[in-house]
Amino acid sequence: xxxxxxxxxxxxxxxxxxxxxxxxxxxxxxxxxxxxxxxxxxxxxxxxxxxxxxxxxxxxxxxxxxxxxxxxxxxxxxxxxxxxxxxxxxxxxxxxxxxxxxxxxxxxxxxxxxxxxxxxxxxxxxxxxxxxxxxxxxxxxxxxxxxxxxxxxxxxxxxxxxxxxxxxxxxxxxxxxxxxxxxxxxxxxxxxxxxxxxxxxxxxxxxxxxxxxxxxxxxxxxxxxxxx
Numbered sequence: 001x002x003x004x005x006x007x008x009x010x011x012x013x014x015x016x017x018x019x020x021x022x023x024x025x026x027x028x029x030x031x032x033x034x035x036x037x038x039x040x041x042x043x044x045x046x047x048x049x050x051x052x053x054x055x056x057x058x059x060x061x062x063x064x065x066x067x068x069x070x071x072x073x074x075x076x077x078x079x080x081x082x083x084x085x086x087x088x089x090x091x092x093x094x095x096x097x098x099x100x101x102x103x104x105x106x107x108x109x110x111x112x113x114x115x116x117x118x119x120x121x122x123x124x125x126x127x128x129x130x131x132x133x134x135x136x137x138x139x140x141x142x143x144x145x146x147x148x149x150x151x152x153x154x155x156x157x158x159x160x161x162x163x164x165x166x167x168x169x170x171x172x173x174x175x176x177x178x179x180x181x182x183x184x185x186x187x188x189x190x191x192x193x194x195x196x197x198x199x200x201x202x203x204x205x206x207x208x209x210x211x212x213x214x215x216x217x218x219x220x221x222x223x224x225x226x227x228x
Contacts (some may be wrong), residue, residue: 011043011210012036012217016054020061033212034171075144082140085211086132093125096200103197113180119171131166143223152223160220167212174205
């Protein structure tokens, strides 16, 4: 990467080109999924991040592709998202919700922020269950059925717009979790369960950022504008 060439590219473009860059952007808190339309320069100015240093860090990231990604078109990408990111959420949400409630009950008196942490985790789980179901039962099959060279019509576009709005709300909840937990830093008096909760919340954030990026910035536009 060079500053002149890449400073005005969007965060979504940079991650789409090399998914491994997501780790760098996540580490400094730049949202490349719900707000991936911003240029690198704009995002750095807003967040107070040194542009030159970030360009260097992004340029140093080795080229990688998502683990298990087989390549292919829209149908294959939808299947990959469901098998990888949806499966993770189905397996994780109920257990994570219970762990957040447990940690709140034990440590909430000394750490009152855990009340809101547990409530946000509960809200995320409640919001995601119907969201994932809508994608798996309606939107992904509709995308997979599109003939080569064809784009989805108004009905599919309306469904996708609703999903993107829900992604934005989810991104705000994840940002609030990061703020409440000071970047998922376990306090000195935190037990093993406390530490496990914060580690799992950090993973939820990073996995969901990739998940939303693949849908918002790759799969959904391809379904509505051009066939892969």
